[in-house]
Amino acid sequence: AAENGIDAWLRYAALPCDVRKSASVPARIVALNGTQTSPVYTAGQELHKGIQGILHKDLPVTNTSVNGSSITIGTVNAFASTGHVLPELDLTGDGFWLSIKNDSVQIAGQNERGALYGTFQYLSMLAQGNFTEVTYESNPSAPIRWVNQWDNMDDTGTHGSIERGYAGPSIFFAEGLIVEDLTRVSQYARLMASIGLNGIIVNNVNANVNLLNSTNMAGLGRIADAMRPWGVRMGISLNFDSPRTLGKLTTADPLDQGVIEWWDDIATKLHGHVPDFAGVLVKANSESQPGPLTYNRTLADGANLFARAIKPHGDAIVMFRAFVYDNTINETNWKADRANAAVDFFRDLDGKFDDNVIVQIKYGPIDFQVREPVSPLFAHLEQTGTVIELQVTQEYLGQQCHLVYLPPLWKTILNFDMKVDGQPSLVRDIVSGERFNQKLAGYAAVVNVGTDKSWLGSHLAMSNFYAYGRLAWNPTSDDVAILEDWTRLTFGSDRTIIDTITKMSMESWPAHENYTGNLGIQSLTDITGPHYGPKPQSQDGNGWGQWTRADAKSIGMDRTVWNGTGYSGQYPPEVASMFENIESTPDDLLLWFHHVPYTQQLKSGKTVIQHFYDAHYDGAAVAQTFPEQWKAVKGLVDAERYDEVAFRLEYQAGHALVWRDAINDFYFNMSSIKDEQGRVGNH
Numbered sequence: 001a002a003e004n005g006i007d008a009w010l011r012y013a014a015l016p017c018d019v020r021k022s023a024s025v026p027a028r029i030v031a032l033n034g035t036q037t038s039p040v041y042t043a044g045q046e047l048h049k050g051i052q053g054i055l056h057k058d059l060p061v062t063n064t065s066v067n068g069s070s071i072t073i074g075t076v077n078a079f080a081s082t083g084h085v086l087p088e089l090d091l092t093g094d095g096f097w098l099s100i101k102n103d104s105v106q107i108a109g110q111n112e113r114g115a116l117y118g119t120f121q122y123l124s125m126l127a128q129g130n131f132t133e134v135t136y137e138s139n140p141s142a143p144i145r146w147v148n149q150w151d152n153m154d155d156t157g158t159h160g161s162i163e164r165g166y167a168g169p170s171i172f173f174a175e176g177l178i179v180e181d182l183t184r185v186s187q188y189a190r191l192m193a194s195i196g197l198n199g200i201i202v203n204n205v206n207a208n209v210n211l212l213n214s215t216n217m218a219g220l221g222r223i224a225d226a227m228r229p230w231g232v233r234m235g236i237s238l239n240f241d242s243p244r245t246l247g248k249l250t251t252a253d254p255l256d257q258g259v260i261e262w263w264d265d266i267a268t269k270l271h272g273h274v275p276d277f278a279g280v281l282v283k284a285n286s287e288s289q290p291g292p293l294t295y296n297r298t299l300a301d302g303a304n305l306f307a308r309a310i311k312p313h314g315d316a317i318v319m320f321r322a323f324v325y326d327n328t329i330n331e332t333n334w335k336a337d338r339a340n341a342a343v344d345f346f347r348d349l350d351g352k353f354d355d356n357v358i359v360q361i362k363y364g365p366i367d368f369q370v371r372e373p374v375s376p377l378f379a380h381l382e383q384t385g386t387v388i389e390l391q392v393t394q395e396y397l398g399q400q401c402h403l404v405y406l407p408p409l410w411k412t413i414l415n416f417d418m419k420v421d422g423q424p425s426l427v428r429d430i431v432s433g434e435r436f437n438q439k440l441a442g443y444a445a446v447v448n449v450g451t452d453k454s455w456l457g458s459h460l461a462m463s464n465f466y467a468y469g470r471l472a473w474n475p476t477s478d479d480v481a482i483l484e485d486w487t488r489l490t491f492g493s494d495r496t497i498i499d500t501i502t503k504m505s506m507e508s509w510p511a512h513e514n515y516t517g518n519l520g521i522q523s524l525t526d527i528t529g530p531h532y533g534p535k536p537q538s539q540d541g542n543g544w545g546q547w548t549r550a551d552a553k554s555i556g557m558d559r560t561v562w563n564g565t566g567y568s569g570q571y572p573p574e575v576a577s578m579f580e581n582i583e584s585t586p587d588d589l590l591l592w593f594h595h596v597p598y599t600q601q602l603k604s605g606k607t608v609i610q611h612f613y614d615a616h617y618d619g620a621a622v623a624q625t626f627p628e629q630w631k632a633v634k635g636l637v638d639a640e641r642y643d644e645v646a647f648r649l650e651y652q653a654g655h656a657l658v659w660r661d662a663i664n665d666f667y668f669n670m671s672s673i674k675d676e677q678g679r680v681g682n683h
């Protein structure tokens with residue numbers, strides 16, 4: 001039986017008896033040329049398992065074609081070489097062609113991975129009771145569709161903690177080593193493959209150098225072996241200082257010959273253990289991490305050091321993070337602004353990176369806030385591939401204790417038009433590589449699953465993981481349609497379940513924004529601590545630069561060019577002028593760009609402070625309805641998952657009140673302006 005949680009959206013729960021009986025699928029599965037570790041072989045096995053679960057049919061699996069009714073899976077080449085005639089196809093990257101007819105299903109991948117993705121697509125239809133005959137091609141929007149795990153190696157005695165992970169210890173590491181039993185790792189790769197994700201960085205960006213010792217390098221080889229059958233390639237985060245701390249050299253200067261040779265040697269060894277090594281992720285000169293700037297070299301020098309070390313060994317890439325900033329800036333300087341950092345650091349480096357370097361940019365200029373404008377850096381790198389960094393783990397957004405369905409946030413970012421050179425420049429077309437003609441581009445999401453059987457610590461949070469893969473494949477997909485697919489696969493096709501989860505989920509991000517930080521003021525959480533719960537007083541008066549500049553009369557960051565930090569000028573002219581002026585800045589980003597009195601009127605007609613009060617009440621009121629809404633599915637969902645979800649929603653409802661009152665009281669005390677409705681300060 002499908003396990004509650006571990007199988008997530010791949011439960012392959014049996015369809016109702018009458019549907020099963022009338023359903024017809026071909027008589028056998030043919031996985032063309034699939035050797036045991038290949039994704040095509042995996043596809044055949046997975047399809048067998050799925051059809052067994054969904055339809056209670058036990059189809060034989062072979063690896064050579066036979067005449068008669070069959071489901072054939074293979075690469076386009078394998079189809080051709082076994083005499084199958086396919087129509088003219090226009091497949092790219094990991095794309096696939098799927099043709100479903102009553103007695104013949106054909107799944108042809110541009111490569112083996114594509115064949116596996118097409119198989120999962122077919123299985124997803126079957127699992128949702130969809131037996132329509134269709135024929136279509138599907139290509140991914142971008143070549144890079146990765147997961148980042150922030151798993152720590154930890155030193156002996158601890159159990160693979162995860163930075164900003166909320167679902168228990170690491171599935172990869174324990175006590176400074178790679179775990180022996182990698183069952184969960186391959187299950188994770190299976191989930192990734194089912195939504196088209198093709199790469200993973202397994203360790204924290206704040207990387208522990210011990211990952212590169214010889215025992216662990218061999219362990220990395222085992223991880224890669226566990227994920228390879230699912231078409232998932234493995235890479236790692238590197239610590240820039242490794243030549244010093246691990247290699248005992250006197251420097252980590254990227255232009256030093258000894259350092260270069262040290263990294264060359266590491267790359268050769270890594271490649272020895274992991275022949276299809278995906279690449280390295282590098283966080284340098286950020287949050288007090290070491291980096292090339294430490295040695296008066298440029299960030300490009302740092303990135304190219306790794307690019308050259310891995311270059312001889314295949315098509316591995318360097319993902320160099322744009323999250324470079326100084327966390328000790330001074331708030332008394334009206335012009336200081338952490339949001340400026342990425343463009344300031346990277347603008348002049350465009351064209352200076354080797355061609356296997358990609359810059360990985362967080363979606364907003366600060367840090368995974370509930371609302372941020374798009375990072376302006378996406379408009380500046382025309383000669384460098386870029387990857388957008390999203391976050392599935394809800395670091396600032398309730399840490400999986402709150403339901404927040406994130407695709408509406410992501411789509412707001414992806415659909416934003418940067419208007420570079422006055423031309424349409426949607427972020428999704430920049431990160432697909434299309435806008436600036438980049439071969440390497442795409443998506444990375446910090447996911448941080450853990451050993452909890454629900455993966456993320458919350459069943460409902462898994463819709464974000466699922467949707468991430470779906471959007472990286474096709475960012476124009478509809479967020480409700482994705483959610484409905486996920487719900488049917490996870491909880492079944494009952495209309496009440498689908499409607500309940502859809503309504504709550506679609507209400508969840510706006511509600512969360514309302515009760516945690518609206519008008520672009522950011523997530524008013526404990527930013528110097530765990531990033532959890534309300535703590536508006538932690539935003540200001542420190543060097544982290546997530547400032548609100550709230551005082552008795554006014555609030556907001558002046559990021560204008562004419563009077564503020566100049567950040568708005570980092571956007572292309574049309575966008576810059578929209579944000580430069582209060583009149584044309586949308587209300588939901590007002591306080592991001594402007595410092596205004598609490599009595600400033602919004603486009604809605606309300607004052608800023610009254611909007612605060614009302615929005616916190618409105619958002620919390622929505623969260624209050626979640627436990628009630630969920631009750632509608634009692635008896636329709638298994639008791640275990642029903643109760644676990646109910647528990648979290650109940651908690652969220654309570655915590656939303658804590659948020660509401662903490663924030664409203666804080667600004668009431670600060671501004672001394674009464675709530676028109678007499679609620680604030682009266683409890």
Ligand code: GCU
Pocket residue numbers: 163164205206283323367395
């Ligand atoms: C955030 C997060 C850190 C993380 C950092 C990063 O600041 O809180 O834990 O290390 O982002 O993305 O590098």
